[in-house]
Amino acid sequence: MNTPLQATGLPIAAVERDTGLAKDTLRVWERRYGFPQPARDANGERTYPLEQVDKLRLIRRLIDQGLRPAKIIGLDVQALVGMLDEIGKPRDGGDPERCAQFAAILKFVRLHLHEDLRRTLQQLLMKLGLQRFVSEVVAPLNRVVGDAWLRGELEVPEEHLYTEQIQNILRAAISAHAALRSGRPVVMLTTFPEEQHALGLLMVEATLTPEGACCVSLGTQTPLEDIRNAAASGRFDIVAVSFSSAYPARQAIDGLRTLRSGLPEQVSLWAGGAALQGAARKLPGITVFESIDDLPGALDAWRRLYCAAQA
Amino acid sequence: MNTPLQATGLPIAAVERDTGLAKDTLRVWERRYGFPQPARDANGERTYPLEQVDKLRLIRRLIDQGLRPAKIIGLDVQALVGMLDEIGKPRDGGDPERCAQFAAILKFVRLHLHEDLRRTLQQLLMKLGLQRFVSEVVAPLNRVVGDAWLRGELEVPEEHLYTEQIQNILRAAISAHAALRSGRPVVMLTTFPEEQHALGLLMVEATLTPEGACCVSLGTQTPLEDIRNAAASGRFDIVAVSFSSAYPARQAIDGLRTLRSGLPEQVSLWAGGAALQGAARKLPGITVFESIDDLPGALDAWRRLYCAAQA
DNA sequence: GTCAACATTTTGTCCAGGACAAAATATGAA
DNA sequence: TTCATATTTTGTCCTGGACAAAATGTTGAC
Numbered sequence: 266m267n268t269p270l271q272a273t274g275l276p277i278a279a280v281e282r283d284t285g286l287a288k289d290t291l292r293v294w295e296r297r298y299g300f301p302q303p304a305r306d307a308n309g310e311r312t313y314p315l316e317q318v319d320k321l322r323l324i325r326r327l328i329d330q331g332l333r334p335a336k337i338i339g340l341d342v343q344a345l346v347g348m349l350d351e352i353g354k355p356r357d358g359g360d361p362e363r364c365a366q367f368a369a370i371l372k373f374v375r376l377h378l379h380e381d382l383r384r385t386l387q388q389l390l391m392k393l394g395l396q397r398f399v400s401e402v403v404a405p406l407n408r409v410v411g412d413a414w415l416r417g418e419l420e421v422p423e424e425h426l427y428t429e430q431i432q433n434i435l436r437a438a439i440s441a442h443a444a445l446r447s448g449r450p451v452v453m454l455t456t457f458p459e460e461q462h463a464l465g466l467l468m469v470e471a472t473l474t475p476e477g478a479c480c481v482s483l484g485t486q487t488p489l490e491d492i493r494n495a496a497a498s499g500r501f502d503i504v505a506v507s508f509s510s511a512y513p514a515r516q517a518i519d520g521l522r523t524l525r526s527g528l529p530e531q532v533s534l535w536a537g538g539a540a541l542q543g544a545a546r547k548l549p550g551i552t553v554f555e556s557i558d559d560l561p562g563a564l565d566a567w568r569r570l571y572c573a574a575q576a
Numbered sequence: 577m578n579t580p581l582q583a584t585g586l587p588i589a590a591v592e593r594d595t596g597l598a599k600d601t602l603r604v605w606e607r608r609y610g611f612p613q614p615a616r617d618a619n620g621e622r623t624y625p626l627e628q629v630d631k632l633r634l635i636r637r638l639i640d641q642g643l644r645p646a647k648i649i650g651l652d653v654q655a656l657v658g659m660l661d662e663i664g665k666p667r668d669g670g671d672p673e674r675c676a677q678f679a680a681i682l683k684f685v686r687l688h689l690h691e692d693l694r695r696t697l698q699q700l701l702m703k704l705g706l707q708r709f710v711s712e713v714v715a716p717l718n719r720v721v722g723d724a725w726l727r728g729e730l731e732v733p734e735e736h737l738y739t740e741q742i743q744n745i746l747r748a749a750i751s752a753h754a755a756l757r758s759g760r761p762v763v764m765l766t767t768f769p770e771e772q773h774a775l776g777l778l779m780v781e782a783t784l785t786p787e788g789a790c791c792v793s794l795g796t797q798t799p800l801e802d803i804r805n806a807a808a809s810g811r812f813d814i815v816a817v818s819f820s821s822a823y824p825a826r827q828a829i830d831g832l833r834t835l836r837s838g839l840p841e842q843v844s845l846w847a848g849g850a851a852l853q854g855a856a857r858k859l860p861g862i863t864v865f866e867s868i869d870d871l872p873g874a875l876d877a878w879r880r881l882y883c884a885a886q887a
Numbered sequence: 888g889t890c891a892a893c894a895t896t897t898t899g900t901c902c903a904g905g906a907c908a909a910a911a912t913a914t915g916a917a
Numbered sequence: 918t919t920c921a922t923a924t925t926t927t928g929t930c931c932t933g934g935a936c937a938a939a940a941t942g943t944t945g946a947c
Contacts, residue, residue, distance in 0.1 A: 277900090297927090589930090599929095
């Protein structure tokens with residue numbers, strides 16, 4: 266039979282795929298904490314019962330949220346679900362109509378309704394304009410989708426579909442502003458190595474471009490040295506770096522300090538994203554953004570400071 | 577320092593990421609074949625010189641093409657490159673103008689020029705119409721991109737960009753035919769589990785829909801049992817399954833045989849994709865497609881057989 | 888010659904259990 | 918507070934043996 270009715274359990278490689286926990290990690294947890302405790306098949310190889318895999322998935326999500334294995338690995342499934350709900354809870358009530366729209370969008374994502382998803386987003390973009398679309402739709406939607414992902418309501422392909430569609434919409438909208446591509450300041454956009462999330466960069470670009478800034482994106486994962494070299498060319502006024510919530514805060518802060526010290530004085534360094542929440546005062550000489558809404562203000566401030574004559 | 581000047585070598589985890597070869601595999605190759613032969617750092621951990629990583633990448637690509645480690649692991653880099661060139665060689669000369677367009681498209685992909693890429697593809701679609709676009713542009717372009725990937729001229733994000741853009745164009749074009757969505761035959765499109773490539777499905781849908789067939793895509797990775805259940809509903813005339821070149825031929829053939837035996841007599845089973853080249857006669861009772869161009873003919877044949885009255 | 892069934896080789900993954908670096912946290916000093 | 922330094926926690930790496938799954942080679946029937 267091709268479908269061996271795997272109600273019995275999953276091999277370790279499948280659990281690694283399903284949970285994102287490395288095989289070595291699964292084995293060392295078993296040794297240290299006594300969980301998971303897989304059965305063994307005829308060949309002495311581990312066979313993980315489905316319930317244990319489900320629990321592992323929950324533990325994985327909580328660890329991603331900053332909790333530590335030893336604290337949670339002994340808890341039962343119900344307690345783990347409770348903790349996840351707790352974390353995902355503080356959603357802003359906001360406009361009820363907008364909330365309903367978000368729910369509808371989430372449904373489209375879950376059901377793979379490309380067409381409906383695209384159309385709905387496009388309509389919101391037309392109604393609100395690019396900047397409000399980013400700050401009032403994309404930013405909160407990212408939270409909604411992130412929470413749904415946390416609860417396990419979305420699979421990888423669904424999350425992917427969402428990201429791609431948003432990116433398409435934003436890219437198209439940005440390119441409509443191409444005529445403005447000669448303004449000041451000239452902003453270099455990028456992320457550090459190991460940071461693959463491009464959505465933040467596009468949100469920044471979509472917010473700054475209509476304000477007349479000239480955004481040049483280097484894409485994701487630019488080595489620090491390449492960023493420095495590009496900035497040394499003198500073509501850029503501002504270097505903007507974005508960090509998703511998955512990026513380790515420590516690494517972001519260290520990297521930004523290093524970059525700042527390697528950058529010419531007159532080049533501003535801007536940084537933002539979930540990983541930098543509350544890290545502003547640890548980064549002197551760097552403009553840290555708590556919210557995407559602060560970008561236009563910072564742009565004005567830059568212009569007053571450096572382009573007094575033109576303003 | 578944050579950038580330790582890694583000219584010395586890469587740790588095993590980085591090599592796993594770069595080459596796609598599992599850590600266990602890297603270690604067992606070292607034990608068995610004497611290659612790779614990493615240096616050791618102060619902690620006794622493997623440190624792979626960059627040249628060895630490059631060679632590993634070449635070996636990986638050749639293995640993906642069906643060669644076996646023992647045959648090639650002892651060869652030098654030049655010989656490996658030669659073999660890769662040999663494999664990628666048989667490109668059809670074809671229309672020189674079209675070739676130049678393909679080269680331009682490849683350049684857009686490499687440079688992340690989303691906008692140019694989208695525009696060029698859109699223009700070709702408008703010029704040729706959906707079906708010729710699929711058979712004369714998408715199919716050969718897939719080969720061109722695949723070859724470039726083989727040579728290491730493309731990275732993961734570039735390949736991804738290409739796939740996404742093609743999918744967007746095709747999806748939009750297909751949805752323009754939505755009015756025809758009530759015809760016969762009714763075709764179910766999907767792939768087997770572990771087959772993630774959705775592009776083939778879209779190409780089929782884009783070819784059949786303008787002919788008046790009603791395509792219903794279940795997306796990728798549908799368990800065999802779910803395919804059977806869906807087919808048992810009686811809503812479908814044809815089940816079409818697509819396999820990328822990465823799918824193991826043996827698994828495809830076994831799966832198709834199992835599926836055929838589980839399907840109602842009157843439901844046709846169509847299968848195609850690189851993995852099935854030359855497998856037609858091993859699959860009695862199943863229509864195997866060597867080329868996307870054969871789809872319209874098969875559709876006509878089906879209609880003559882089952883809808884004689886209407887034709 | 889083609890094809891299926893079986894034997895053999897190749898190849899990737901799994902295992903145990905020790906070790907240790909990197910990350911996170913706690914502790915103490917300025 | 919904020920910084921630097923100890924201590925714990927945690928994930929990854931190591932060795933070398935074993936073996937299942939895949940690929941290949943062989944045999945015999947049609």
